[in-house]
Amino acid sequence: MIDWLQIISNAAQEIISPTTAAYALAALGLAIHFGFTGLLNFGQAGFMMLGAYGYAIATLTLGWPVWAAILTGVVASIVFALILGIPTLRLRADYLAIVTIAAAEIVRLLFTTNTWVEVTGSANGLQGYKGGFAALNPIPPGTYGFGPWVYNEYDWWVRIFGWGLVAIAAFITWRLFKSPWGRVIKGIREDEDAVRALGKNVYFYKMQSLILGGVFGALAGMIFILPRAVVPSNYQTSLTFFIYAILLLGGAATVFGPIIGSVIFWVLLSFFSGFIARAVEVGWLPFLTNVQAGQLRFILVGITIMLIVIYRPQGIFGNRKELAFVK
């Protein structure tokens, strides 16, 4: 018999999982880039990677305290945004897409190569950087929670930190897009020349947007690595595509869209994977092996992206009238 309780319980845990928070924050950053400004940034995985490695390397190789390590990741992402933005923000949208993918891949290759293995750990990545963060934990040791949500003090600390960051980022984003700055950005998304003709320095605004969304991505990368290790193969282009799936699902130009989208995405994915895995075990799907069941997730994500963009591009919370990328 299929253990429905286990499947549902696993899925429910995804609601507050730090991975969900990380993806939500990364998607929020991408919402600023793509949803609000119209920048086709396909390198968000690169920003996450820089945040993750910035934090880990600062902690392990340089021995810096937590706040300095966080700052390192943030500064790295700002530098990356500048390097990306200065040449490309003058280019057309699809050029930006290709350049950002290329840049993110370059970053990944640089971290995977064996040339700097002492610092980067190359393909095996880095571990053992969690000590500083764990030491800041105000929760006394023990196990807390109820129902499916029972964790120890470290796991709770990670969740509080992660979702706290998401809340702050969401508030900042919400404030910004109700302001005149947000108005300029939304104008740029639709027609740069019109906004230029009104005396706004379009290039500068795009750069600010790129940096802000990139910093969110870097912080997301840091949340992402707190419950696991830094492994470069996690930051391939498919990561960016997953974030896009979440963003489009929730609503590209909204604040709640990325967050709720991430929750729904991970809950459904967990439920679906769990169900398929159990079904294979129990023999309901005799033509699939366990490994193949795991691949169904990706197929599902791919098809979901296609369907959303074709039939409901504004996602769950978006407003069709405000969508700039649907012409």
Place this chain on the structure above:
Amino acid sequence: MAHVASRPLTRRAPRRLAAVLLAGLVSVLTLSIAAPAAANEVGLDEYDFKVSGLVELADEPLADVLLVIEGGGFRVEVESGQDGRWAVGVPERGDFTVTLDENTLPAGIAVIDENLEQPNVRTITVGQSGSAVANFFIGQGERNTTSLFDQVIERLLNGLNFGLLLALAAIGLSLVFGTTGLSNFAHAELITFGGLMTLLFGVTFGLPVWLAIPIALILSAALGFFNDAALWKPLRKKGVGLIPMMIVSIGLSLAVRYIFQLFVGGDTQQLPGATDTTLSIGLFGLSWIDVASMGVSVIVLLGVAYFLLRTRIGKATRAVSDNPSLAAASGIDVDRVIRIVWFMAGGLAGLSGILWAYFRPGVSWDMGFQILLLTFAAVTLGGLGTAFGALIGALIVGLFVELSTLIIPSDMKYVGALVILILVLLVRPQGILGRKERIG
């Protein structure tokens, strides 16, 4: 796949039916490509902790090296994969020894380290993080050192070979972009499909190579055509914008890639003759297959050039690719041109996949995706929408990728090409042969 808006069923039903049958047939056939056991990853799903590593010889990954991991009464064997990597699951934390079986190293090579008594044995500890790493970076050993000149020529020829097969993929991508405006991320899967079909017919069904390849090419061309007929054309008719279409292609690419993995597994398999060392010419590290690959590429590219320059349809294709609305206004049947372009793009991509399978060497589920970015780089470099630009861009990328290994480590060779792409876009955003756009 996306559900197409309802149309009069009478006319489209037979074509749809044929397409579905074809797809079904290919799927069932592909299922029979046996996925071999993954030799370089053992027990990762069974156990919570992990020991992994990399085996390299003089900075190049070394495959098929046997390693034995033992500890706490547990013992497991694993072989390094094509990329030199291996990983095993272990049941608990603690100390483990990783022993490299020197009998599985190439002749005349041993692990040498003055500081260790037994350099081919490593002791590691799986601690808090739950995983541990043991790498073996083996030095020069008894390798034949080739002169710099020879190395340059060898890489030049490799670069040419790679650039030519990349050009086949790039031209299709560029023409699709020029005629329909679509930046097709799923082009990667058209490339992979060529390799997979050749594997299916040439290895699984055992047909001779000279039969398997043409069959694979025909199927690839058909898939390209099917792509447009079933998905892109309905979306264009629906008036979907270019950016949503690009995102749809990303979703499609993701889905199809993992469908491929579903059928053929995660490992790399070889096409007939790919690793046959008897085919070596002995000159510059080339084999007859490399020569044949370059020859085929050149012939096909000449054929494409002739088509575009001399035939009426070819000229119409160039016109549509340059300016679709103007071409339509001058009476060219744009829909027909687009159909032909997709047919060509599918076939060329399939051929590119086959040659790529012989070059890597190996067929895997994501082989197309691995060179997708380089293909985009080639197209952008040369100028989006121009076929000849794609050719030039591909050659530049191919040569750069291979020649750059003289200076930078080989696992970073794609970085060079990507950096070139970014630099060219800075200086000349429209690419080498592209046209500049006007405001107003």
Place this chain on the structure above:
Amino acid sequence: MSSSAGAQGAPIKSTGLHIGEPAPGVKKVDPIIIANNITRTFGGLTAVQVEHLEIPRGAITALIGPNGAGKTTLFNLLTGFDKPDTGEWTFDGQGISGIPAFKVARKGQVRTFQLTKALGLLTVLDNMKLGAKGQSGESLARALFPWVWRKQEAEIEARAIDLLSRFKLDSKKDDYAASLSGGQRKLLEMARALMSQPSLVMLDEPMAGVNPALTQSLLDHILDLKSEGMTVLFVEHDMHMVRHIADWVVVMAEGRVVAEGDPHEVMSNPAVIDAYLGSHHDEDLGDLDTGVMTAIKELADDDAADNKH
């Protein structure tokens, strides 16, 4: 409202704008723009080649000429949307050649586009507010603290609503601009341009695509600009409009200025007629395309109507 309208609703024309004989490049009494030696080539084609051009301040100047004469290109150059091969020009005495478009706009020069760029995904009111200059809330740092910019925002909103009511769009202020008709979007673009309180308003074919019922309203608005002290430069094909409201006309053909003068003189200038007819002036007029024929007929009709008075 239409304080520049005189007897029988006809606009009062400014005269005495030039110094000397009206000819291409003639100096103006009070120029707001002085341009020298502007050239722009695309590939082998010379799009613009203007030796000297001065635009009179406080007047309405029309820039006319056949298609491909280089009018929009000259517009793009003067407003910073394109870079010339050579050339320098001053605005209000300040050299502005080579500075980017947004800076040109900040100096008091505002332009509209041939294909109207009303931002459809924003509301009408947001469109208007976007037009205002010097908003402290537009800085990223300050945007996070609403109390810093709230007062200014209220003032801008008040001004916006005022302008909107002048253009009779105030009832639509909360609608998305995409829901407006084509003509209303033109009005919105013009109203939005006025939010920055410019000194020079450059309109690129303001009448294009506007239905005849709205034409008079647009014309009145343009005349209002002049009565409020702004200078207007517009590109047009509609000869009625040009005759009706332009104080000064500059005629371009094949990238050069071929004639300047007040509307009446210019339209009887043989060089202008040549420009429109091109090299066909010794051919049977029946061979010409209808667009040019209509233009010539309009000129003849206008002359006849004038002579009646």
